[in-house]
Amino acid sequence: MLRTAERKRNTVLLYLLCANPVPNSIGPVLFVGLFVIGDAVSIWHRTTPASADEKALSRTTKVAVIPLTNASDDSRLTPIAEAIADMLLVQLSRADTLTLVERTEIERVIREQALTNSTKTDQPLRLGKVVGAQFVLSGSVLEVDGELLITAHLVDVASTRVVKSHKVRTRPDRLDRAVARLSGDLMRGLDVELPELTDEQIDKSPESNQLFMRGLGLHFARMPDQAIVYFLKTMAIDPQHARARFWCGITYSEAGETEHARIEMTRFVKQFPQHPLAPRAKQWLAELDRK
Secondary structure (H helix, E strand, O other), X not given: OHHHHHHHHHHHHHHHXXXXXXXXXXXXXXXXXXXXXXXXXXXXXXXXXXOHHHHHHHXXXXXXEOOOEEOOOOHHHHHHHHXXXXXXXXXXOOOOOEEEOOHHHHHHHHXXXXXXXXXXXXXXXXXXXXXXXXXXXXXXXXXXXXXXXXXXXXXXXXXXXXXXXXXXXXXXXXXXXXXXXXXHXXXXXXXXXXXXXXXXXXXXXXXXXXXXXXXXXXXXXXXHHHHHHHXXXXXXXXXXXXXXXXXXXXXXXXXXXXXXXXXXHHHHHHHOOOOOOHHXXXXXXXXXXXX
């Protein structure tokens, strides 16, 4: 854009000289003088600090994280795929150069337009266009020899070009670490560096996360009573474990214990109002109030 502006400036200067002839002795001096002034103005434009709004517009990249697909025939993996998408959202929310499409908006579009999140079709790109995202992050989860194989793709919506792809294989109890590193690798495709995290920051309480993953496994094994026990154990060790609170509410709901689900979701919203999952929890509570 700057080079275009400079070319226009040069054209104007030449026009002024041609339209207003001056003596030969003065012409070269005037011509050089005008260019010096023009360059000074150009440098001023380049060095003048941009406004906060201009900076925000130039830095912000809109990304839609689509729920990962279960690439196996085992339907019990579906909640794990959803949880990984939630974990990706949490990781990407640490970058102030990204604007993330709310999960509730993505789910609304999927419902209203009868789309799926399958990576085998162009539907993630269609979904990205509808929600106004510049990039779409989609992927799949597969279980291989007791471990999770996660494949993720970051795609440019406008050009349909795959900007970055990455695979990671991990034990379920080390999922947090795997997703943190997966997020960092994918974002390098956008020249976005996520803040470095130590293993202690990624997994502040290995014991509580191990209990949480066990609860999640029981959830997708359709054993809600046992899953709730592990979610509650997780929160007993780590009261700030937001995802355990959220999934405890989800599991209560699917088990038909609506009031317990309401209690957990209400606590989640009050305790973690800025969490990326908070819009989903609020939507769930609003839908429950309408029933």
